[in-house]
Amino acid sequence: MTALPTKRAASVAAAAVFLLCASAAAQQARPDALAEFRRGNYERAVEIGLGEIAANGRNMDAYVALCRALIRLGRHEEAMRFANTARGINRHDPRIIGILGEIYFFMGNNSEALRYFQHYVNIAPEGSNVHMAYFFIGEIFIRTGRFRRADIALTAAVHKMPGNAEWWARLAFARERAGDLAQAVAAYERALALNSRLADAQRGLDRVRVALAGR
Secondary structure (H helix, E strand, O other), X not given: OOOOOHHHHHHHHHHHHHHHXXXXXXXXXXXXXXXXXXXOOHHHHHHHHHXXXXXXXXXXXXXXXXXXXXXXXXXXXXXXXXXXXXXXXXXXXXXXXXXHHHHHHHOOOHHHHHHHHHHHHHHOOOOOOHHHHHHHHHHHHHHOOOHHHHHHHHHHHHHHOOOOHHHHHHHHHHHHHHOOHHXXXXXXXXXXXXXXXXXXXXXXXXXXXXXXXXX
Protein backbone atom coordinates (compact mmCIF):
# COMPACT_ATOMS: atom_id res chain seq x y z
CA MET A 1 0.00 0.00 0.00
CA THR A 2 1.43 3.41 -1.00
CA ALA A 3 2.20 5.70 1.93
CA LEU A 4 0.56 9.11 2.05
CA PRO A 5 2.85 12.05 1.17
CA THR A 6 4.28 13.69 4.28
CA LYS A 7 2.25 16.93 4.01
CA ARG A 8 -0.96 15.08 3.35
CA ALA A 9 -0.32 12.71 6.25
CA ALA A 10 0.28 15.66 8.54
CA SER A 11 -3.00 17.25 7.41
CA VAL A 12 -4.93 14.04 8.04
CA ALA A 13 -3.34 13.67 11.48
CA ALA A 14 -4.12 17.29 12.36
CA ALA A 15 -7.73 16.84 11.27
CA ALA A 16 -8.05 13.70 13.38
CA VAL A 17 -6.66 15.48 16.44
CA PHE A 18 -9.03 18.38 15.87
CA LEU A 19 -12.02 16.04 15.67
CA LEU A 20 -10.98 14.20 18.83
CA CYS A 21 -10.52 17.47 20.70
CA ALA A 22 -13.85 18.79 19.45
CA SER A 23 -15.57 15.59 20.55
CA ALA A 24 -13.97 15.76 24.00
CA ALA A 25 -14.90 19.42 24.35
CA ALA A 26 -18.49 18.65 23.38
CA GLN A 27 -18.66 15.89 25.97
CA GLN A 28 -17.25 18.20 28.64
CA ALA A 29 -19.69 20.94 27.70
CA ARG A 30 -22.71 18.63 27.72
CA PRO A 31 -24.76 19.13 30.91
CA ASP A 32 -24.51 16.15 33.26
CA ALA A 33 -27.15 15.59 35.97
CA LEU A 34 -24.93 13.36 38.09
CA ALA A 35 -22.05 15.85 37.98
CA GLU A 36 -24.36 18.65 39.12
CA PHE A 37 -25.73 16.45 41.90
CA ARG A 38 -22.21 15.74 43.15
CA ARG A 39 -21.51 19.49 43.18
CA GLY A 40 -24.60 20.02 45.33
CA ASN A 41 -26.49 21.82 42.55
CA TYR A 42 -29.68 19.85 43.12
CA GLU A 43 -32.11 22.09 41.26
CA ARG A 44 -29.83 22.07 38.22
CA ALA A 45 -29.44 18.29 38.50
CA VAL A 46 -33.23 17.94 38.41
CA GLU A 47 -33.49 20.19 35.38
CA ILE A 48 -30.79 18.29 33.47
CA GLY A 49 -32.10 14.89 34.57
CA LEU A 50 -35.58 15.68 33.28
CA GLY A 51 -34.06 16.72 29.96
CA GLU A 52 -31.98 13.55 29.75
CA ILE A 53 -35.04 11.40 30.43
CA ALA A 54 -37.06 13.32 27.83
CA ALA A 55 -34.33 12.51 25.29
CA ASN A 56 -34.03 8.88 26.37
CA GLY A 57 -36.72 7.46 28.61
CA ARG A 58 -34.57 4.43 29.47
CA ASN A 59 -31.53 6.37 30.72
CA MET A 60 -31.03 4.78 34.15
CA ASP A 61 -28.15 7.11 35.09
CA ALA A 62 -30.47 10.07 34.55
CA TYR A 63 -33.16 8.53 36.75
CA VAL A 64 -30.61 7.88 39.50
CA ALA A 65 -29.27 11.46 39.46
CA LEU A 66 -32.77 12.93 39.24
CA CYS A 67 -34.15 10.88 42.12
CA ARG A 68 -31.17 11.58 44.37
CA ALA A 69 -31.45 15.30 43.72
CA LEU A 70 -35.19 15.24 44.42
CA ILE A 71 -34.55 13.43 47.72
CA ARG A 72 -32.03 16.11 48.76
CA LEU A 73 -34.62 18.76 47.92
CA GLY A 74 -37.22 17.00 50.06
CA ARG A 75 -39.44 16.32 47.04
CA HIS A 76 -40.11 12.73 48.01
CA GLU A 77 -43.37 12.18 46.15
CA GLU A 78 -41.73 13.18 42.87
CA ALA A 79 -38.70 11.05 43.62
CA MET A 80 -41.00 8.09 44.30
CA ARG A 81 -42.76 8.53 40.97
CA PHE A 82 -39.55 8.59 38.96
CA ALA A 83 -37.97 5.77 40.98
CA ASN A 84 -40.97 3.54 40.31
CA THR A 85 -40.76 4.39 36.61
CA ALA A 86 -37.07 3.47 36.63
CA ARG A 87 -37.78 0.22 38.42
CA GLY A 88 -40.27 -0.62 35.70
CA ILE A 89 -37.39 -0.32 33.23
CA ASN A 90 -34.89 -2.33 35.30
CA ARG A 91 -36.28 -3.73 38.53
CA HIS A 92 -32.89 -5.20 39.53
CA ASP A 93 -30.85 -1.98 39.42
CA PRO A 94 -29.48 -1.76 43.00
CA ARG A 95 -29.19 2.02 42.80
CA ILE A 96 -32.94 2.40 42.35
CA ILE A 97 -33.63 -0.13 45.09
CA GLY A 98 -31.47 1.89 47.47
CA ILE A 99 -33.16 5.10 46.38
CA LEU A 100 -36.60 3.64 47.11
CA GLY A 101 -35.33 2.67 50.56
CA GLU A 102 -34.25 6.27 51.17
CA ILE A 103 -37.54 7.68 49.96
CA TYR A 104 -39.57 5.42 52.25
CA PHE A 105 -37.19 6.20 55.14
CA PHE A 106 -37.65 9.95 54.80
CA MET A 107 -41.39 9.50 54.38
CA GLY A 108 -41.46 7.61 57.69
CA ASN A 109 -42.42 4.21 56.28
CA ASN A 110 -39.99 2.08 58.27
CA SER A 111 -41.19 -1.33 57.12
CA GLU A 112 -40.94 -0.54 53.40
CA ALA A 113 -37.62 1.27 53.86
CA LEU A 114 -36.20 -1.72 55.72
CA ARG A 115 -37.43 -4.10 53.03
CA TYR A 116 -35.69 -2.16 50.25
CA PHE A 117 -32.44 -1.65 52.16
CA GLN A 118 -32.24 -5.32 53.08
CA HIS A 119 -32.91 -6.18 49.44
CA TYR A 120 -30.06 -3.86 48.41
CA VAL A 121 -27.65 -5.57 50.82
CA ASN A 122 -28.70 -8.99 49.51
CA ILE A 123 -28.22 -8.20 45.82
CA ALA A 124 -25.24 -5.82 46.12
CA PRO A 125 -23.23 -6.81 49.23
CA GLU A 126 -20.20 -5.02 47.77
CA GLY A 127 -22.20 -2.22 46.16
CA SER A 128 -20.91 1.34 46.21
CA ASN A 129 -23.68 2.41 48.60
CA VAL A 130 -23.88 -0.66 50.85
CA HIS A 131 -22.48 1.40 53.75
CA MET A 132 -25.46 3.74 53.43
CA ALA A 133 -27.87 0.80 53.36
CA TYR A 134 -26.42 -0.54 56.62
CA PHE A 135 -26.58 2.92 58.18
CA PHE A 136 -30.25 3.39 57.28
CA ILE A 137 -31.06 -0.13 58.51
CA GLY A 138 -29.45 0.78 61.82
CA GLU A 139 -31.43 4.00 62.02
CA ILE A 140 -34.67 2.13 61.34
CA PHE A 141 -33.90 -0.30 64.16
CA ILE A 142 -33.19 2.65 66.48
CA ARG A 143 -36.49 4.21 65.46
CA THR A 144 -38.32 1.00 66.26
CA GLY A 145 -36.52 0.25 69.53
CA ARG A 146 -34.53 -2.78 68.32
CA PHE A 147 -31.21 -1.58 69.64
CA ARG A 148 -29.20 -4.80 69.43
CA ARG A 149 -30.13 -5.15 65.78
CA ALA A 150 -29.22 -1.50 65.32
CA ASP A 151 -25.81 -2.29 66.83
CA ILE A 152 -25.24 -5.06 64.27
CA ALA A 153 -26.25 -2.89 61.30
CA LEU A 154 -24.32 0.19 62.42
CA THR A 155 -21.25 -1.91 63.17
CA ALA A 156 -21.39 -3.04 59.55
CA ALA A 157 -21.79 0.59 58.45
CA VAL A 158 -18.72 1.85 60.32
CA HIS A 159 -16.74 -1.17 59.14
CA LYS A 160 -17.40 0.02 55.60
CA MET A 161 -16.94 3.72 56.46
CA PRO A 162 -14.66 3.89 59.52
CA GLY A 163 -13.95 7.62 59.31
CA ASN A 164 -17.54 8.79 59.87
CA ALA A 165 -17.73 10.26 63.37
CA GLU A 166 -21.51 10.71 63.31
CA TRP A 167 -22.03 7.05 62.51
CA TRP A 168 -19.80 5.99 65.41
CA ALA A 169 -21.91 8.21 67.65
CA ARG A 170 -25.10 6.54 66.44
CA LEU A 171 -23.56 3.11 67.01
CA ALA A 172 -22.61 4.22 70.53
CA PHE A 173 -26.17 5.40 71.16
CA ALA A 174 -27.59 2.06 70.00
CA ARG A 175 -25.21 0.24 72.34
CA GLU A 176 -26.10 2.60 75.19
CA ARG A 177 -29.80 1.96 74.73
CA ALA A 178 -29.16 -1.79 74.51
CA GLY A 179 -27.40 -1.60 77.90
CA ASP A 180 -23.96 -2.44 76.50
CA LEU A 181 -22.33 0.48 78.26
CA ALA A 182 -18.67 -0.51 78.01
CA GLN A 183 -18.93 -0.92 74.25
CA ALA A 184 -20.91 2.33 74.07
CA VAL A 185 -17.98 4.13 75.73
CA ALA A 186 -15.58 2.70 73.14
CA ALA A 187 -17.77 3.86 70.26
CA TYR A 188 -18.34 7.34 71.73
CA GLU A 189 -14.59 7.70 72.25
CA ARG A 190 -13.97 6.66 68.64
CA ALA A 191 -16.48 9.28 67.45
CA LEU A 192 -14.75 11.99 69.47
CA ALA A 193 -11.32 10.90 68.25
CA LEU A 194 -12.59 11.53 64.73
CA ASN A 195 -14.40 14.77 65.61
CA SER A 196 -13.71 16.28 69.03
CA ARG A 197 -16.47 18.87 68.49
CA LEU A 198 -19.26 16.31 68.13
CA ALA A 199 -21.53 17.45 70.95
CA ASP A 200 -23.89 14.46 70.83
CA ALA A 201 -20.97 12.09 71.27
CA GLN A 202 -19.55 14.07 74.21
CA ARG A 203 -22.94 14.21 75.93
CA GLY A 204 -23.40 10.50 75.33
CA LEU A 205 -19.97 9.65 76.68
CA ASP A 206 -20.58 11.73 79.81
CA ARG A 207 -23.98 10.11 80.28
CA VAL A 208 -22.62 6.56 79.97
CA ARG A 209 -19.69 7.23 82.30
CA VAL A 210 -22.12 8.49 84.96
CA ALA A 211 -24.21 5.34 84.50
CA LEU A 212 -21.15 3.11 84.81
CA ALA A 213 -19.98 4.94 87.93
CA GLY A 214 -23.39 4.36 89.53
CA ARG A 215 -23.27 0.60 89.10
